[in-house]
Amino acid sequence: MKTNFDLVIIGAGPAGMSAAIHASKFDMKTLVLDDQFAVGGQVYRHILQNNNNRTDLPFLDEDYWSGHNLAHEFSCSSAQLRPESRVWQITKNKEVFFTQKGKAHCVQAKAILIATGAMERPMPVKGWTLPGVMSVGAAQILLKTAQSGTDGAVFAGSGPLFYLAIQQYLRAGFEIKAVIDTSPKKIPLMGYILTIPALLQPNLLFKGARWRAEIRKKPFYFSEVKSVRINGKDFAESLCFTDVEGRKQTISTSHIFIHQGVIPNINLTMATELEHRWCGRQLCWKPKVDMFGESSIDGIFIAGDSLGVFGAEAAVFSGKIAIQRIAANAKRSAAIKTLVLCLYRWRQLAIRPFLDYLFKPPEDWLLPDDDTTVICRCESLSKADISNAIELGVSGPNQLKSFCRAGMGRCQGRLCGLTIQKMIANHHGQSEDKVGYFRLRPPIRPLTVLELATLSNDDPV
Amino acid sequence: MMIPSNRNKVIVIGGGIHGCATAYFLAKRGQTVTVVEKDHIARHASGVNAGGVRTLGRDLAEIPLSLASMDLWKKLHSEIGVYAQAFHPSFYLKVAIDEEGYALGSARAEALKHAGYNHEFWLDASDVQDRLPKLTTPTYGGFLVEGDGWARPWLIVRGFAQGARQYGAEIIEKCNVFGLELRQNCWYLKTDKGVFEADYVVNCAGAWAADLAFQSGEPKAPLSAYAPMLAVTESKPPILPAVIGVLGHTLSLKQLDTGQFVIGGGVRASANLSENSGEVVLPELRESMQLAARLFSDISNAQIIRCWSGIEGYMPDNLPIIGHGKQPGLIHGFGFSAHGFQLGPAVGEVLADLVMGQQPRVPLDAFRPDRF
Numbered sequence A: 001m002k003t004n005f006d007l008v009i010i011g012a013g014p015a016g017m018s019a020a021i022h023a024s025k026f027d028m029k030t031l032v033l034d035d036q037f038a039v040g041g042q043v044y045r046h047i048l049q050n051n052n053n054r055t056d057l058p059f060l061d062e063d064y065w066s067g068h069n070l071a072h073e074f075s076c077s078s079a080q081l082r083p084e085s086r087v088w089q090i091t092k093n094k095e096v097f098f099t100q101k102g103k104a105h106c107v108q109a110k111a112i113l114i115a116t117g118a119m120e121r122p123m124p125v126k127g128w129t130l131p132g133v134m135s136v137g138a139a140q141i142l143l144k145t146a147q148s149g150t151d152g153a154v155f156a157g158s159g160p161l162f163y164l165a166i167q168q169y170l171r172a173g174f175e176i177k178a179v180i181d182t183s184p185k186k187i188p189l190m191g192y193i194l195t196i197p198a199l200l201q202p203n204l205l206f207k208g209a210r211w212r213a214e215i216r217k218k219p220f221y222f223s224e225v226k227s228v229r230i231n232g233k234d235f236a237e238s239l240c241f242t243d244v245e246g247r248k249q250t251i252s253t254s255h256i257f258i259h260q261g262v263i264p265n266i267n268l269t270m271a272t273e274l275e276h277r278w279c280g281r282q283l284c285w286k287p288k289v290d291m292f293g294e295s296s297i298d299g300i301f302i303a304g305d306s307l308g309v310f311g312a313e314a315a316v317f318s319g320k321i322a323i324q325r326i327a328a329n330a331k332r333s334a335a336i337k338t339l340v341l342c343l344y345r346w347r348q349l350a351i352r353p354f355l356d357y358l359f360k361p362p363e364d365w366l367l368p369d370d371d372t373t374v375i376c377r378c379e380s381l382s383k384a385d386i387s388n389a390i391e392l393g394v395s396g397p398n399q400l401k402s403f404c405r406a407g408m409g410r411c412q413g414r415l416c417g418l419t420i421q422k423m424i425a426n427h428h429g430q431s432e433d434k435v436g437y438f439r440l441r442p443p444i445r446p447l448t449v450l451e452l453a454t455l456s457n458d459d460p461v
Numbered sequence B: 001m002m003i004p005s006n007r008n009k010v011i012v013i014g015g016g017i018h019g020c021a022t023a024y025f026l027a028k029r030g031q032t033v034t035v036v037e038k039d040h041i042a043r044h045a046s047g048v049n050a051g052g053v054r055t056l057g058r059d060l061a062e063i064p065l066s067l068a069s070m071d072l073w074k075k076l077h078s079e080i081g082v083y084a085q086a087f088h089p090s091f092y093l094k095v096a097i098d099e100e101g102y103a104l105g106s107a108r109a110e111a112l113k114h115a116g117y118n119h120e121f122w123l124d125a126s127d128v129q130d131r132l133p134k135l136t137t138p139t140y141g142g143f144l145v146e147g148d149g150w151a152r153p154w155l156i157v158r159g160f161a162q163g164a165r166q167y168g169a170e171i172i173e174k175c176n177v178f179g180l181e182l183r184q185n186c187w188y189l190k191t192d193k194g195v196f197e198a199d200y201v202v203n204c205a206g207a208w209a210a211d212l213a214f215q216s217g218e219p220k221a222p223l224s225a226y227a228p229m230l231a232v233t234e235s236k237p238p239i240l241p242a243v244i245g246v247l248g249h250t251l252s253l254k255q256l257d258t259g260q261f262v263i264g265g266g267v268r269a270s271a272n273l274s275e276n277s278g279e280v281v282l283p284e285l286r287e288s289m290q291l292a293a294r295l296f297s298d299i300s301n302a303q304i305i306r307c308w309s310g311i312e313g314y315m316p317d318n319l320p321i322i323g324h325g326k327q328p329g330l331i332h333g334f335g336f337s338a339h340g341f342q343l344g345p346a347v348g349e350v351l352a353d354l355v356m357g358q359q360p361r362v363p364l365d366a367f368r369p370d371r372f
C-alpha cells in the first residue's frame, strides 16, 4: 500500500511553510517535499543554518530574518519534511512521485499544494553562455549559503531582486565594478499612476526607492543602458553597452551577473496538465486558479510565486488561503476566515503593477538582435539556427522540436521556452498567447534508469 | 483566401507515414494527389515513435509486407534522397532471458521454418554475448536479423512528404476532415478549408480512422486508441550496437548516434482523440527500466531526461486494416497497432496499387477490413 497523506506540499519556501504550519492546526497529515537540503526556498535560503551566526552576516536584513520565525514555527509543526526530494511527476489521481538520495518513492495525497516558486527569466543576451556569466539569483544563493562572492563583478539587468542582490553584495563588503541598469532613468507618468495602489504596501515601495536611490548615487552606476553584450572567447572578458547618452562603453570584467526579473516555475504545473494562461503584464504563463488557488484539477492547489510573482508576504497568505479552502472542503474550517485572508493577500499584490511596469524587460533581452547568440543552450542552437527552422513552416514550439531539437535537452525549455515562443509569434505576427508553450511532460526532473527501475509502491514514507 | 481548386483524383486523409508514403507513390505514378492533415505532417504516431525498423518478430501474416518494406528501406535513398540518412541499419536482437522466453523462441523458430522464412536467425547464448559485449545478464540465446535498425521517424515522414510534393502532390496542413460522403460516384470531404471532391479517398487517419470511416457509412471497425510511451536518457558512451528486444517481455531498447538510450516497449497510457493528447505515466515504464538496467548495467546510471507518448490505433488481432472499404473509391490503411512505422514504405506502395486498380504486390488477405 502507498502511504496516504491528507496533504502533500511541494516546496518549502514561504508559501509551502506557511501552508504546512496552517495545515497542522487542522490536524492534516502533511508531507512536505523540497529539493534543497533545508527549508527556506529562494528568499529564506539557508535560514536555519544562518540564524546561528547572525552577527557574521550583516548583509542580510530584517526581511530575510523574518523568515526565521516561519521556519521555526514550521519545524515545530506536525508536518513531516523530506528534504532533498525531487518531485518528478504528479498524476491526476494525486499520486506524487519523487526521488530522494537515489531512491524513488510514491505517496498518495488527498490534496496537493504546489509551491515551487519562481525562476529567473531566460536572458539570452549575447555572450550569456560564457563561463563567468551567472544569474543574479545564483550569485545571491552563493552569498547566502557560503558567504561567497567576488570583487570586481558587473551586475547587468534590472528588477527588484537585482537591487536587493546588489545591496547585499555591497553590504557583504564586495567591491562592485559596475551596475548596468536597463530600467528607465526617470519614472514615466504611468509609473507614478501605478504607485497609487502601491501605497498599500508603503514599506516595500519606500525600501525599494531607497535602494534604488542609494545605488544610483554610486559612481559605477549606469542607467537606462541599451544593447548589452558580453564579449570573450573562452570565458567572459568584458561587457559593452550603449549608455543613456548614446555612447558605446566597454567594461572589462570576468564576472558578470545578469537578471531580468522572475517568472513562475511552471514545469510541474504544466507537466501535470493543469490549465494555464498567458499574462501579458508579467510576460509569462501562469496556472489558472480560482481565488483560493485551486487549479483546473480538483484538489490540486497552487500557492506562492508559482501562481505569478508577488513576493514572499503574498506567498505566506496564499499558502494559508489554500489550506483554509482544503480544510473547508473537508468541512474543517470557516469560510469567513478564508475571505479575510484573501483580502490580506490582495493587499500584498498592490505594488506589483508598478514593479511590473517599471521593470519590464527590454525587447533585446527577451530576444537578442544578434543572430549568433545562443538561444537553446542544451542543444547549442543559435538564434539563426532557430529562425531558419521557423522559416521552414513551423507553427508552434512543439513542431519546432522536430525541425531542430530546440527545447529537447535536460532543461526542458526552462532556458529557451519563452524566447522561442516569442520568435515564433514575431515570425507569424501572432500573439504569444496563441503560439503557446512547449508541451511539457514528466519527469520534470531527471531521474536515473535505476531509480525508476527500483521504484516501489509500498515502501513506508 | 481562395479555396483550392476542388477537383482532385485522390485525397489521402492523414499526414503520417502511411498517408505520406501513399501520396508519394501515387504522385510518382502520375496521379493527382492531395494530402489533408488536421495538424501537421508527422504530428502523431509517425513522428514520435521509437523509430524501430524491424522485420524481426512480426506476425506470420505480416512478414511478406514487412520484408517488402525492408527492400524499400534498403534503397530509400533513391526515393527520398538525403532524408534516407535518417535510417541507421545495424542489427536487431531479441533475446530470451528466462525459460518462458526460450520456449517462445523455440515455438517461433518452428513456425518460421514451417512457413519457409529464414530472415530471423537463432543465435546461441555465447554468440549473443559476442555480439553484445556489454551485456550483463546471461541469456538463453536470441533471434537476430541483420540489417534491421532504427530511424529518426520525423525525418523519414518529411522525406516522403517532400518527395510527394516534388512529384506534384499537394499537402494541406491544419485541415481537419469532419465529413465524408459519397454521392453519385464522387466523394465529398467537408474540411476546415472548404469542401473537397475526389474520385478516391485513402483513409490513413491513424487512431482517428475508424470513427471517420464509420461516419461515412462504413461498418464500425474495432479500433481502440492508446498512447504507448517512450523515455530517452542523457548521452552516454556507445555500448549498444543493436536494437534490443526481449522475448516475452515489454522492452525495446536502442542507443542513438547521440549516445542517448531510447527505452520503451509497448507500455501504453490512455489517449484522448478529441483533445489530441496522450498521457504520460512514467512509473508504468518501470518494468522496461528494470529490464534495460539488468541487460546492460551501464544504463543504470543514465538519467532519464524526457518521456513522451504518441497516439496509436490498435486492432484486436494487432494486424492492420489494409484494403477496399464497403463503398466504392474508399480505401483504408490504419490500425497498425504500434508496429506500423517500418511497414510505411510498403503500405504506401500497396495502397497506391489499390487506388490504381492494380494487383497489390503482397497478399493482403489477413488485413481485410471486413474480417471482423
Ligand SMILES: Cc1cc2nc3c(=O)[nH]c(=O)nc-3n(C[C@H](O)[C@H](O)[C@H](O)COP(=O)(O)OP(=O)(O)OC[C@H]3O[C@@H](n4cnc5c(N)ncnc54)[C@H](O)[C@@H]3O)c2cc1C
Binding pocket: B013, B014, B015, B016, B017, B018, B019, B036, B037, B038, B039, B040, B041, B042, B043, B044, B045, B046, B047, B048, B049, B050, B051, B052, B053, B054, B175, B176, B177, B178, B204, B205, B206, B207, B208, B209, B212, B227, B228, B229, B230, B309, B310, B311, B312, B333, B334, B335, B336, B337, B338, B339, B340, B341, B342, B343
Ligand atoms: C510511442 C510509439 C512508438 C512506436 N514505435 C514503433 C517502432 O519502433 N516501430 C514501428 O514500426 N512502429 C512503431 N510505432 C507505430 C507507428 O508509429 C505507427 O503504426 C505508424 O506511425 C502509424 O502511422 P499512420 O500514418 O497510420 O498514423 P499517424 O501517424 O497517426 O497519422 C495519422 C494522421 O491522420 C491525421 N488525421 C486523423 N484524423 C483526421 C481527419 N479527420 N482529418 C485530417 N487528418 C486527420 C492525424 O492528425 C495524423 O497525423 C510506435 C508508435 C508509438 C505511438
